[in-house]
Amino acid sequence: MxxxxxxxxxxxxxxxxxxxxxxxxxxxxxxxxxxxxxxxxxxxxxxxxxxxxxxxxxxxxxxxxxxxxxxxxxxxxxxxxxxxxxxxxxxxxxxxRPSASAVRIAQDRRKEKRFFATNDLPIGAFAVIESASDFSALDPSLFPAILKTAALGYDGKGQSRVAHPVAARDAFLQFGETPCVLEQLIDFDLEISVLVARGSEGDIRVWPVQENEHVGGILDLTIVPARIDEALRERAQSLAMKLVAALDYVGVLCVEMFVAGDELLLNEIAPRPHNSGHYTIEACVTSQFEQQVRVLADLPLGDTSLVQPAVMVNVLGDVWFDAPTPMQPAWAEVLAIPGAHLHLYGKAEARRARKMGHVTCTADTLEATLNRASRVKQLLRIE
Ligand SMILES: Nc1ncnc2c1ncn2[C@@H]1O[C@H](COP(=O)(O)OP(=O)(O)O)[C@@H](O)[C@H]1O
Ligand SMILES: [Mg+2]
Missing domain, CATH: 3.40.50.20 (Rossmann fold)
Incomplete structure (x- = not known):
């Protein structure tokens, strides 16, 4: 053809x-x-x-x-x-792009987990909860666990950490008995994510692996390259490529994973560019957004190589309230840091926990990049 x-x-x-x-x-x-x-x-x-x-x-x-x-x-x-x-x-x-069928799977944590399981993609233990009676048959080894609504959750919303079945049942009732998944709490060493793009001819490009730190269920920091060994990095990238092909996906997709010892477990997928991929704008040959355009327009996929290390700091609405002079974050000081790139999304109103923008820092070494990012966090009084 x-x-x-x-x-x-x-x-x-x-x-x-x-x-x-x-x-x-x-x-x-x-x-x-x-x-x-x-x-x-x-x-x-x-x-x-x-x-x-x-x-x-x-x-x-x-x-x-x-x-x-x-x-x-x-x-x-x-x-x-x-x-x-x-x-x-x-x-x-x-x-x-993406297709309705791929989006339908990513929209529902029950379908997403079944898809992972069917395709031999590694995941933690879980149970599907569709009615209060489902709690009686639960394997006690699932606890401690996280109850997540099957649909419409983001940034840790629609989630509750539960220590035992009674607490899980209470959380389920609080969520209005909407379908949920109950996941075993993974004692992970770190969280990573892998961005991958697939074109309409089945050609695949994978970006370097990102290391992610969340605070309160919201992404706080993305560090690239992730501080994991080469073998693990390759395994994570292979999993992402396997997944995108199994899904017959066309577009840019992000796979979130947990690293626990030498085990890799899939958390969830996002059928679109991802917050943890914003660093690609400055640090990769082709950004996740340019790639989204290329896929959509049937252009050749671009090179996903990392040009230099990057650390992205998410800027939430809190930054405005916590500024030395309220509502006046120290942008000029942030931009005085070499290699700091400011992105603000033009949202009219700052609210706590609302994603308002991000700062990507780049430098020649990861250590220098991390230092720049911690200076950004200090100036913006993050944490
Ligand atoms: N099973 C789990 N074990 C440990 N931590 C988890 C688990 N599921 C989620 N988390 C934590 O909560 C964060 C948000 O959960 P996630 O399922 O990615 O939902 P969303 O990003 O849609 O809010 C994860 O990045 C991780 O830090
Ligand atoms: Mg997530």
Whole structure:
């Protein structure tokens, strides 16, 4: 079969979702001469501010989706809770990357875990909880555990740490008896994630492995390259490549994993660029967002090599409240640090725990990069 013809620059690309990931996708697409139409219920969101045009509508507004689909040559998503049915409708007329079937799996932790298990991808012990009676049959060795709602969780939301079945049942009732998974708490040494891209011809590119530190369930720091040995790095990358092929995925995807001793366990996947991949903008030959454009436009996939070590510091709304002068974070001081790159997402209002931006630090050595990042955290009074 002949390769599909690439969409030429000047073409309109569609983006479902208007958050920061969409904004950085828009920046990458425009840099390459494409135009982006964003669909988002919020007319003033981070991506809408940057887009060439916007459609302000709900993600399940059939008429708006149809009109949106007519104006673009291909469509991508920037958050995983776009209804899969919307992607399915669009896929009838234009390339939709990722596909509805992949997104459907990533949207539901029950499907996600079954997919991992079916494809021999390593995961921790878990149980599916769909009714309060499911607690009576639980294996006690699952505890301590984390109860997670099957759908709509992010940044640690929709999760509760539970020490025993009674606590788990209480948490389930608190979540309104919505379907959940109960996961054994993994005593991990560190968390890593692997970004991977797959084109429509099945070509795969994997980025270096990232090491992630979370605070309160939210990503705080991403360190690249991850401080793991070569063999583990290769295993993590192989798992990500195996996964993306098994899913027949087309687009950019991120796999979150736990490292426990010499064991690697998959946590979850995100069917889109990822917060832990923002460092690729400055530190890799091809960023995750440029790659998303390349996949969408059927261009050759770009080189994912790391050019220099990077440490990304997430900037939450807390930074505004905790500033020496409230609401005035020390941006100028941060930018006086060599190799510090500021990204702010244009969100109108800072709120605690809200992702407002990030700072990526680069330097020649990882040690120097880590020093720059800790200086950034100090200046922004993070922690
Ligand atoms: N089974 C687990 N064992 C230990 N820690 C976990 C487990 N599941 C989640 N966590 C911690 O909570 C964080 C957020 O959980 P995650 O499942 O990735 O949800 P989301 O990122 O969608 O909020 C993880 O990055 C990890 O730090
Ligand atoms: Mg996660």
């Amino acid at each position: 002949a390769a599909r013809a690439a969409l030429p620059p000047g073409s309109w690309l569609g983006c479902l979702g208007g958050g920061q990931l969409g904004r950085m996708f828009v920046h990458a697409a425009q840099a390459m001469g494409y135009k982006v139409l964003v669909l988002d219920p919020d007319a003033k969101g981070p991506a809408a501010q940057a887009a060439d045009d916007i459609v302000v509508a709900a993600y399940d507004d059939a008429a708006a989706i149809a009109a949106f689909g007519k104006r673009v040559a291909a469509v991508t998503t920037e958050f995983e809770n776009v209804p899969a049915a919307t992607l399915e409708t669009l896929a009838a007329t234009i390339p939709t």
